[in-house]
Amino acid sequence: MYKITYFPIRGRAEHIRLFLEDLQIPYESKVITFEEWESYKSKHIGTLELPFGQLPIFQDGNLQLAQSGAIARHLARKHDKYGKTAEEKALNDMLFDMAVDIHSVYLKHIYDPQRKQKMNTFVQEARGKLELVEKFVTHRGNKFTVCNEPTLSDYYMFEVMDILLREENKILDSYPKLKEIHSQMKNRPNIAAFLKSDRRFDKPVPVSDA
Amino acid sequence: MSHEYQLTYFNIRGLGEPIRLLFEDNGIKYKEQRVEAGEQWQKVKEEGVSSGKVPFGQMPVLQDGSMYLAQSGAILRHLARKHNLYGDSEEERALADMMNDFANDLRTPYVRMIYNDSWKEMLPEYLETAKKQLELLEKYLNRRGKPYVVGDKPCFADYNLLAMLDCMHRLKEDLLDPFELVNKYYGRMKQRPPLAAYFQSNRIPQKINNVPRG
Numbered sequence: 001m002y003k004i005t006y007f008p009i010r011g012r013a014e015h016i017r018l019f020l021e022d023l024q025i026p027y028e029s030k031v032i033t034f035e036e037w038e039s040y041k042s043k044h045i046g047t048l049e050l051p052f053g054q055l056p057i058f059q060d061g062n063l064q065l066a067q068s069g070a071i072a073r074h075l076a077r078k079h080d081k082y083g084k085t086a087e088e089k090a091l092n093d094m095l096f097d098m099a100v101d102i103h104s105v106y107l108k109h110i111y112d113p114q115r116k117q118k119m120n121t122f123v124q125e126a127r128g129k130l131e132l133v134e135k136f137v138t139h140r141g142n143k144f145t146v147c148n149e150p151t152l153s154d155y156y157m158f159e160v161m162d163i164l165l166r167e168e169n170k171i172l173d174s175y176p177k178l179k180e181i182h183s184q185m186k187n188r189p190n191i192a193a194f195l196k197s198d199r200r201f202d203k204p205v206p207v208s209d210a
Numbered sequence: 211m212s213h214e215y216q217l218t219y220f221n222i223r224g225l226g227e228p229i230r231l232l233f234e235d236n237g238i239k240y241k242e243q244r245v246e247a248g249e250q251w252q253k254v255k256e257e258g259v260s261s262g263k264v265p266f267g268q269m270p271v272l273q274d275g276s277m278y279l280a281q282s283g284a285i286l287r288h289l290a291r292k293h294n295l296y297g298d299s300e301e302e303r304a305l306a307d308m309m310n311d312f313a314n315d316l317r318t319p320y321v322r323m324i325y326n327d328s329w330k331e332m333l334p335e336y337l338e339t340a341k342k343q344l345e346l347l348e349k350y351l352n353r354r355g356k357p358y359v360v361g362d363k364p365c366f367a368d369y370n371l372l373a374m375l376d377c378m379h380r381l382k383e384d385l386l387d388p389f390e391l392v393n394k395y396y397g398r399m400k401q402r403p404p405l406a407a408y409f410q411s412n413r414i415p416q417k418i419n420n421v422p423r424g
């Protein structure tokens with residue numbers, strides 16, 4: 001059985017959980033609390049269990065993987081959710097990396113103790129990127145970001161849109177196509193069930209009002 | 211079928227260099243549009259966002275036929291799939307992704323430091339971070355026990371890693387020295403005949419970054 005090791009938050013593991021849940025692929029979840037982290041890290045850093053001192057870590061049989069992008073791509077390849085053509089695969093990579101970039105905008109903002117006073121800057125930066133993605137998906141004209149069914153990038157893009165909405169609930173209002181994709185993903189039966197379950201951690205990051 | 215890739219990027223190494231290294235090492239023909247930072251880039255960006263030729267308003271961009279691809283990782287992976295540079299097994303493919311993203315993690319603190327006008331004050335802390343990262347790379351290479359980052363021949367991640375190790379070496383000549391396997395790996399990559407020739411050629415950008423340092 002697959003195993004994900006991560007903190008008790010959404011963070012960088014959520015897009016992986018969403019993928020596995022949507023496809024009803026069983027997985028084990030090993031939780032490292034923030035209190036345990038320092039000692040876990042010093043014990044395992046630089047070994048197969050924690051090669052770069054970072055979580056998430058993913059185990060698939062003998063393969064131990066770090067880097068959430070590597071984990072997501074490995075799963076997408078194994079479960080044929082990377083797109084069919086060379087172009088679809090390339091566009092999935094491009095959109096996935098764009099989701100990572102948008103996530104970085106969120107992370108830079110959310111950890112700022114003065115973030116409530118800097119909402120304008122955050123929204124502007126996020127919207128700058130959302131606008132470009134909206135343009136791309138509109139031009140592409142498919143049901144999801146790249147294809148007519150969810151593929152690699154949709155899970156991360158959905159998660160990123162979802163956490164942006166938590167911070168500013170009108171942030172997708174100018175982006176009808178993205179709003180639709182967010183809604184479609186959220187209402188997929190297995191995802192909807194996961195979001196209501198006790199496997200779902202509420203917080204994107206360990207910030208009390210995030 | 212005659213077809214040539216076109217890479218559009220600044221006239222620096224930066225995020226474009228891993229792509230150039232991949233082309234050069236594999237004898238893949240490519241054209242380049244090198245764009246000057248500032249006014250020329252603003253113009254190319256504006257036109258490109260409208261036309262779709264610079265999706266997401268960022269470079270590097272790879273043109274492959276009618277497809278315009280942004281994001282350096284997406285470009286490397288696309289080329290890797292086309293030219294059999296993505297490892298030879300499911301495991302190698304996963305590790306290639308992991309090590310490519312590790313190379314990006316090497317880049318992040320470097321770029322944050324080098325583009326900062328107070329870079330000299332930031333340098334000692336950056337060097338401490340770099341040493342910790344290189345130590346983890348050393349341990350990985352030791353565990354993996356292969357001449358290249360995932361296997362017996364280079365994959366796309368090797369070009370990203372080489373580009374970053376070269377930046378770090380250029381910043382401080384003895385930075386890699388304490389790390390035996392990293393140092394050997396760096397030499398092995400750099401001395402591959404097509405890459406050795408490329409490093410000596412006038413095709414390689416002289417500037418690494420869009421600032422006069424590094």
